[in-house]
Amino acid sequence: MATRKLFTLVFLKRQGSVLLGLKTRGLGKGLWNGFGGKIEDGESVVNCARRELREECGLMASDLKQLGVVKYEADFEECASIVHVFTSSKFEGEEKASEEMNPIKWYKYHDIPYMQMWPDSVSWYPLMLQEKFFSAHVIYSTESTIRESIIQEYGSINNALKLAQ
Numbered sequence: 420m421a422t423r424k425l426f427t428l429v430f431l432k433r434q435g436s437v438l439l440g441l442k443t444r445g446l447g448k449g450l451w452n453g454f455g456g457k458i459e460d461g462e463s464v465v466n467c468a469r470r471e472l473r474e475e476c477g478l479m480a481s482d483l484k485q486l487g488v489v490k491y492e493a494d495f496e497e498c499a500s501i502v503h504v505f506t507s508s509k510f511e512g513e514e515k516a517s518e519e520m521n522p523i524k525w526y527k528y529h530d531i532p533y534m535q536m537w538p539d540s541v542s543w544y545p546l547m548l549q550e551k552f553f554s555a556h557v558i559y560s561t562e563s564t565i566r567e568s569i570i571q572e573y574g575s576i577n578n579a580l581k582l583a584q
């Protein structure tokens with residue numbers, strides 16, 4: 420079986436806005452994104468989502484809900500990336516930028532800076548913003564060019580999770 424890297428990605432929502440951070444290093448440097456990272460050995464998916472959210476923007480979510488799975492493949496890489504996508508609108512703590520995400524900013528849904536984000540974001544954010552369950556299978560031919568993209572909406576998270584298997 421091909422190797423896979425596992426990640427989480429969390430979007431906090433408040434009155435028609437979503438909290439994004441500008442990535443300062445590593446994968447996706449210079450792009451706005453939600454908060455997340457690699458799932459550590461022995462860590463559950465949801466615990467990773469909670470930990471990365473707290474580390475990257477200082478906030479703790481009490482009702483994380485998994486909405487989707489994004490599977491990334493690239494013609495120039497052997498390893499696929501599986502990203503588990505969560506949202507929450509109940510959170511507490513002191514909102515603050517971090518070494519990895521700086522600045523952080525609330526964006527109205529109609530002002531999301533898609534031109535300064537991963538190119539596939541625009542294809543599945545609308546589902547995520549509407550709290551729909553979804554899967555996205557995205558294949559890049561270069562770092563910024565999508566060769567193929569299949570987005571699907573479901574009635575529950577269970578079907579989306581099949582993409583992560």
Ligand SMILES: Nc1ncnc2c1[nH]c(=O)n2[C@H]1C[C@H](O)[C@@H](COP(=O)(O)OP(=O)(O)OP(=O)(O)O)O1
Pocket residue numbers: 426427428429445446447452453454455456457471491500502519537
């Ligand atoms: N195409 C693609 N591949 C991998 N990861 C992502 C994408 N698009 C994305 O939006 N993402 C997300 C998934 C994760 O939330 C981050 C990447 O995590 P990363 O920053 O590499 O993981 P950390 O564990 O935080 O990294 P370090 O702390 O070791 O720097 O982007």
